[in-house]
Amino acid sequence: MRSCTLAELEAAARAARLERFRRGEPEPGKARTRPRSPEKIELLYKRFKDRLKRYPPYKDADGFWVFPHLTA
Incomplete structure (x- = not known):
């Protein structure tokens, strides 16, 4: 088995990220890439x-504010 250099590994990772981006997949751990539609925002509001x-x-x-609508 051939060992890879750090530069080769970084290039392979960049190529994989670019391919995921072209397919429209979000990066792991990232937020939504597509914004919500105005209709969806209105419904949520x-x-x-x-x-x-x-x-x-x-x-x-104890005098602390409780917001039950956030947990209901």
């Missing part, structure tokens, strides 16, 4: 407002 109305924030016995 409406859902958030609805939950905020149904589960309003309050202060617990």
